[in-house]
Structure formats: structure tokens, C-alpha cells
Amino acid sequence: MKTKIAVLGAGSWGSILASVLVQNGHEVWLWTRHREQAQELNELHTNQRYMKDYHYPHALHATTNLAQSVHNAALILFTVPTPAIRAVAQQVLTHLKQTKVARPLIVHASKGLEQGTHLRISEILHQTIPADFRSGIVALSGPSHAEEVARQDLTLITAASNQVTAAQQVQQLFMNDYFRVYTNTDLIGVELGAAFKNIIALGAGALHGLGYGDNAKAALMTRGLAEITRLGVALGAKPLTFIGLSGVGDLIVTCTSIHSRNWRAGNQLGQGQPLAAVVANMGMVIEGVKTCQAAYELAQQQQVEMPITEAIYHVLYEKADIKQEIKLLMRREGKAEL
Template structure:
């Protein structure tokens, strides 16, 4: 079942997903707004700013022309940062209207839109009318581009309100090392994917401060409790948070040096300020914006999220990491089953 697939976003994850699709026998056009990056991908078959020591298939074609990328596409895969998802969707809509096509829209980004706090599937649904798309699917789970690039075993989730669309994405992506499970809980999958980045910043900070495995396990466990509480308040299925896009994604993001959020937290724990961390990272740290969104959504729903609040205080109120950890440890004792 060969498909033509347009991948929008040529960062580490977008370019490696494009590579997986090429290996699976599909025709892929990879869109980037950087002429230099496109030239490197087409001429050298490398993407050196994002993925080191990896050579892409000569069959992978990159372009700076969005219309060219999506012409005759059966599927359009968004893998752009959350802060430009709406912008790219706005650019895409008149092109699809002109072409008269209705591709399946898939996104593989993890975060919430800053300001509106909307999930990315909501953003895409708002900007791309139903007459210009056949459906929306979320692709998410515990995955690092660097590991998929070397064909490590990776399992992720395809989530959609329409199970047939999720199954189509499953068929397109699945192979011997990249396995896809379907899910109809779009809210839970997107919220789990977004909020785990916050906890990963905390996990990195603990490492930077020299704390051991006990502290990291505690953070991840209680962090998952917070993520679940907030997600359930917005209609997510509680079981989603013990699945791939919940605890699975949390584990991989909180324990791996491949995680930008973990690396950012690690540097914060070592005493660097956020501005310096952002500058040195040179790539989007999704958990920073998502932390603000989660903090404000928790206040809106009157849900207590002490770990998220502590990380928010470090990121946005210039509070000392050690002091925030001390405050967490000095909280009043309570039952583990309390929703606090």
C-alpha cells in the first residue's frame, strides 16, 4: 500500500519519520523553510544540525515549496514546533483548497499551543476545514529520533476519534523495529505527550544537582499522578496514562540524554539560567512553554500540581531549584491516594 506522504518539518523527528516512511516503500516529500537545510538533505543526504552521523536515503526529497510537498499527498504529517503549528496550518489550507484534495492530517509534535493552551489536534481542526481533510490523527509515544535512526525497537501510539484513520497510520508506519498501537483517546494521548516534558525538566534538574535514582523515581511517579489528574479533568481516559503515551513517554523522556527537556533541566540544576540554556540548546525546549500552560490550566480547574508549580517557579519566577525541592519535601504528609 504505497502512499504519497508530505512531512512538514525537517528537524530531528520529522526527518527520521520521513526516513522510516521511505524505508516502508512510500513516496515522501520533506518540507523545510530553510533552503540551506533542503540543499544539504538533497545533495549530501545529511541533516547535520539535528542528526549526527546519519545518511538519509537518496529517495528522500526535500523542498522549500509547501505546495510542491503536498501536491497529490495522501497524508500530510506535521512535525513542526508547537508554536508554529497554527501558522503552517494556515499556510496549508488555501493550498489544499486550490488542489482540491483531502489528505489525512497527522501530527507528531508534543505540546500545547501557548496562550490558548489548545491541543494540537484542536489547532489543526480549527485551521484546516473538514472539506480539506479526511481526518486528524496523533502519532505519539516514547521515541527518540536518534534511536529510531539506528532502528532500535520503538513503540508508539496512533490516536484518532476515527479508529479507521488511526489504523491507516498504523499500517503506513509499522515495520520490524517501529511498532504502532491504535487508540481513540486523543485527549489523553496529546496531554500525556505534552505534560511529560515538564517532568523531564525536573528529572534533568535532579541529575544536575547530583540526586540519585530514588529521587528520580519519586519525581516520575508523583509527576505521572499530576499529569493524570489534569488530563482526566479535561476528559482523558485514565488508562491512557499507564500506556505508551503516558508512563512510556514519561520514562524515556525523564531518563535519556537524547531528551532536550532533560538536558535543559540538567543544565538548570547545574546552575545555568534559562536564557543561557535556551541559547546553548539551539532547538525548541517544548517543556518550557508547556509548563506555563499546565500551571494555568491547573489553576483554571483548581487542581493541585505541586511539582509542576515548583518547575514553573524555577522557569518563570527565577526561584532556586534547591529551595523548590525543599518546599516539596516539607509539604504536609498525606495519603498516596489523595488527589494532591
């Protein structure tokens, strides 16, 4: 059945998810703030800044009119960066109040925590869009680079919600021959895994930039997953979620791929570039930088030991020497693995 879906955010991930949904036979409206980008998508069916040389389905509608995109939409998908989620959600609520249409399903495919509040994205959406104006909240997450989904490489991700029927609805809308979706009721674990893995990806990139090999990268990912799980469980997540697609799956792809902005940022840091230059060069949000600060503060509050996250925090925010931080990690007191 054809469903109207609004996708908010026309970066690489948002635009490719919109493309998947159009290919699945849905009416999709892709919202962007930039008039030139909307015009390019509608007339040339390209999005060269984010997805070089990819051609989007002609049936995809791009617009700068947020009200037009969400009007009568059965599902509203947020893919804007985490810092923009609250402001965009407030604009969406204004329209929903004015039109009094049927309650849409609210979905997000962004990864991170809100600065200051440390709220997960679903918590921001829960606060901003009251239950009277939505049918449910779902997080879509997992090992998925937009560049590979665009090539229709096999991709498996997770739809997580406290309401299993909401997750199943998202599953049905997105599934096709190359894009498979599983459901999960551990919304906390899925969102925290998606956010915290970006921190470890910064470290993996830094190791590469410093010239370390596969042994070091495997160790970082394994011990990184251990400390991500410790903090996640302290915050209410289920431990098994972290060995699933949104945990170890997303960690692997983000820590090993040149498509990962966080890996590329870490790689530049490892090569000796200052953080300000790395951020400027990237031209897109590096979620792991802000998430590292949030995770560091949460670990302090929860009294959870996170030595890798602390080391990366020291490099990012206290200008510590990366090589010295690695030496300190290696010289820590010997411990049992489990």
C-alpha cells in the same frame, strides 16, 4: 501500496519519520524552510545539524516548496514545533483550497500546547483545516528518540484519533520490523501525556544536575505521573491512557535519556545556569518550558493540585531557588498515596 506523504518539518524527528516512511516504500516529500538544508538532504543525503552522521535514503525528496510537498499527498504529517503549527496549517489550507484534491489525512507528531489558548495540537489543526479539506486528524506519540529510531532500535508508539479507521491507516503506513504502532481513541489523553511529560523531564534533569540519585528521580517520575493524570482526567482524558505508551512510556524515556532536550535543559538549570542561557545553548525548542506555563494555568483553572509543576513553574518564571522548591515539596503536609 505506495502512498505520497508530505512531512512538514525537517528537524531530527520529522526527518527520521520521513526516512522510516521511505524505507516502508512510500513516496515522501520532506518540507523545510531552509534552502541549504534541502540541498544537503537531496545531494549529500545528510542532515548534520539535527542527525549527525546519519545517511537518509536517496529516494527521500526534500523541498522548500510547501505546495509541491503537499500536492496530491494522501497524508500530511506535521512535525514542526508547536508554536509554528497554526501558521503552517494555514499555508497548507491555502493550497488545499486552490487545488481541490482529495482530502488528505492530517497527522502530527509534535508535542505541546499552544501558548495563550492552551489548545492541543489536534484542536489547532481542527480549527485551521476544516473537515471539508481533510479526512481525519491523528496524533502520533510515544517513547521515541529520533537518534534510536535512526539506528532501527525497537520502538513502539501510539496513533490516536477520534476516528479509529484514521488511526489504523497511520498504523499500517508506519509499521515495520523495528517500528510498531498501536491505536488509541483517547486523543485528549495521548496529546496531554505527550505535552505534560516534558515538564517532569525538566525536573528530572534538574535533579541530575543537582547530584540527586535514582531514588529522587523515581519519586519525581511517579508523583509527576500522578499529577499529570489528575489534570488530564479533569480535561477529559481517560486515566488508563496515562499508563500507556504516550503516558508512562514517554515519561520514562524523556526523564532518563540524554537525547531529551527537556532533560538536558533541566540538567543545566540544576547546575546553576540561568534559563535564558539554557535556551540559547540548546538551539532547538524546549517544549517543556512553555508547556509548564500552560499546565500551571490550566491547573489553576481546573483547581487541580500539581505541586511538582508549580515548583518547576516557580523556578522557570519566578526565578525561585531550585533547592528551596525541593525542600518545600518534601515538607508538604503528609498525605495518603492514593
